[in-house]
Amino acid sequence: MATVEDTNTVTAAMGEPVRRRDFINIAAVSFAGVGAGAIALPLINQMNPSADVLALASIEVDVSAIAVGSAIKTEFRKQPLFIRHLKPEEIEAANKVDVASLREPQTLAERTQPGKENYLITMGVCTHLGCVPLGAADGEVKGEYDGYFCPCHGSHYDTAGRIRKGPAPTNLVVPEYAFTSDTVVKIG
Ligand code: FES
Structure with a gap:
């Protein structure tokens, strides 16, 4: 049942x-x-990001107008970006440094693109607390290592944008970038 x-x-x-x-x-x-x-x-x-946001994700810069020994300050993803056209002496100074002695050991070659070591492209944001370092504009203080100087708490970066003195823990950040022609660089 x-x-x-x-x-x-x-x-x-x-x-x-x-x-x-x-x-x-x-x-x-x-x-x-x-x-x-x-x-x-x-x-x-x-x-999903809109077309506007995707457009902001990367920028293209023609670096041909940056004179040797000069830098420009532009903006990438709403943050300052420095592009420096290094002089031969600046390249030499960067390459002379004992990399092992650096707080964040990196060679200039590791921070630039092959064949384009004379263009140093970094974020213009101090890795300590985010101030904008000096040294990109003509006449600005470049610090003791002739690169960039952050006036907020005294961080000195060298000609490869590496931290050499002061409280910043790491080198200036190198964004992802690639040269799309001899003079045009696409960042991001
Ligand atoms: S924010 Fe640059 S040294 Fe502090």
């Missing part, structure tokens, strides 16, 4: 008995899963 327990039992595909209440719970969870998926898709689409 069938019992109450039997009437509340349905058979799952694997042959395991599943009580009706469990079946209803599973069905409800599955539905919720489908619902969440359907809602998630438009949300993810909304989170």
Whole structure:
């Protein structure tokens, strides 16, 4: 004779008995899963960057107008960016340094692109607390190592933008970049 327990039992595909209440719970969870998926898709689409944001993600700069020994300050992703056209003496000074003695050991070659070691491209943001160092504009103090000087708490960077003295913990950040022609660099 069938019992109450039997009437509340349905058979799952694997042959395991599943009580009706469990079946209803599973069905409800599955539905919720489908619902969440359907809602998630438009949300993810909304989170995709717009064309404007993508355009801001990278910039192109023609460096041909930067005289040897000069630098320009521009903006990349809403932060200052320095592009310096290094003089041969500045390159030499950077290469003479014992890299092992540096707080963040990096060669100039590691901070520039092959064949374009004369262009030093760094963020213009001090790695201590984020001030904008001096040294990019003509006549500005460049610090004891002839690179950049952060006046906020006295960090000195050398001609490769490496931290040499003061509280900044690391070198000026080199963003991702590539030369798309002899004179045009794409940053980001
Ligand atoms: S923010 Fe540059 S030294 Fe402190």
